[in-house]
Amino acid sequence: MSKLNIDGWTCPIPLRNHPQIVMGHGGGGKLSAELIQHLFLPAFANAALNDLGDSAQLAMGGLRLAFSTDSFVVRPLFFPGGNIGDLAINGTVNDIAMSGAQPLFLSTGFIVEEGMALEQLARIANTMGAAASAAGVALVTGDTKVVDKGHGDGLYINTSGIGIIPEGVQIAPHRARPGDVVMVSGEIGVHGIAIMSVREGLAFGVTLESDSAPLNGLVNALLAVTTDIHVLRDPTRGGVASSLNEIAKMSHVGIAYDERKLPVPDVVRAACDMLGMDPIYVANEGKLIAIVPAGVAEEVWATMQQHPLGRAAQIIGQVTEQHPGVVVARTGIGGSRVVDMQVGEQLPRIC
Numbered sequence: 001m002s003k004l005n006i007d008g009w010t011c012p013i014p015l016r017n018h019p020q021i022v023m024g025h026g027g028g029g030k031l032s033a034e035l036i037q038h039l040f041l042p043a044f045a046n047a048a049l050n051d052l053g054d055s056a057q058l059a060m061g062g063l064r065l066a067f068s069t070d071s072f073v074v075r076p077l078f079f080p081g082g083n084i085g086d087l088a089i090n091g092t093v094n095d096i097a098m099s100g101a102q103p104l105f106l107s108t109g110f111i112v113e114e115g116m117a118l119e120q121l122a123r124i125a126n127t128m129g130a131a132a133s134a135a136g137v138a139l140v141t142g143d144t145k146v147v148d149k150g151h152g153d154g155l156y157i158n159t160s161g162i163g164i165i166p167e168g169v170q171i172a173p174h175r176a177r178p179g180d181v182v183m184v185s186g187e188i189g190v191h192g193i194a195i196m197s198v199r200e201g202l203a204f205g206v207t208l209e210s211d212s213a214p215l216n217g218l219v220n221a222l223l224a225v226t227t228d229i230h231v232l233r234d235p236t237r238g239g240v241a242s243s244l245n246e247i248a249k250m251s252h253v254g255i256a257y258d259e260r261k262l263p264v265p266d267v268v269r270a271a272c273d274m275l276g277m278d279p280i281y282v283a284n285e286g287k288l289i290a291i292v293p294a295g296v297a298e299e300v301w302a303t304m305q306q307h308p309l310g311r312a313a314q315i316i317g318q319v320t321e322q323h324p325g326v327v328v329a330r331t332g333i334g335g336s337r338v339v340d341m342q343v344g345e346q347l348p349r350i351c
Helices: 030-044 084-097 118-135 190-199 216-225 239-251 266-275 294-306
Strands: 056-060 063-072 102-113 138-147 155-164 181-184 231-233 254-258 289-292 314-320 327-330 336-338
Touching: 063 084, 084 102, 084 118, 084 155, 084 216, 102 118, 102 216, 118 138, 118 155, 181 294, 190 266, 216 294, 231 239, 239 254, 239 289, 239 327, 289 294, 294 314
Parallel strands: 102 138, 254 327
Antiparallel strands: 056 063, 063 155, 102 155, 181 289, 181 314, 231 289, 254 314, 327 336
């Protein structure tokens, strides 16, 4: 095997002298992006992969398929509002839905640590079955492996899925255009803070539950209004900020949003203030970003607000020709600031 050449890499911290994986490589920020750009893309190069959407879009005969895979390593396994099982189902369903596809079939792989209680594994499996049924998908194949005690953190789950993209739907992260409107489907930062509250034993006055949910029904409702949706994104690791940065770079456009219009619940804002975090970088598991032409924005927004998973939806900004590849926030005091991707992630192991 040839030695990895990292001379051409650009990195925000001096990892060239220590060429080893760190936790930040899995955080959805700059380190993750560099790992993909400089290591995985050259190794696996093909046209379908290069789009870097939430799912790959593949042509097969007369069908267009969406195919996605994800691995879930959340700690703790059980948290307010769900567990690793429904998180795994909803995560892959949502990745498929972000291309406008109707998810159909999922696979699952379990990496189980020796010593895990069968009762816990059964609870998680039953939750997965219920979540798949609620999302209208079938778990059709899977695999189980057991690793030595102390080497698996209880349980890791991989899910892969496939769905069909309807005719006339062209949704991809490179399709944002100047003049487009940017909206989010609901309150942000909920999942990440819910995980932190149980992991770190923090109390915020109310019980905050994860927002994990299947978004394919919401996407179907939006597509019933118009198929002219340019971008859909599931802002999980790295939060809304990372997703907007990825879209801006892939579409070669600028994105500007108003901080005052971000739907951040009071408990999330208070927790972030206390912990020195920014809600825009906190992970979500049941929210989406939609970027649509201005002419259909109001109708799409109204439809989103009528759906149970979009009642707190807000239009937060627009796509611009200015500062291509850069995301800018308008602050509450009338100024502006660049919102870059973080190096790693504020809170690791949340999905």
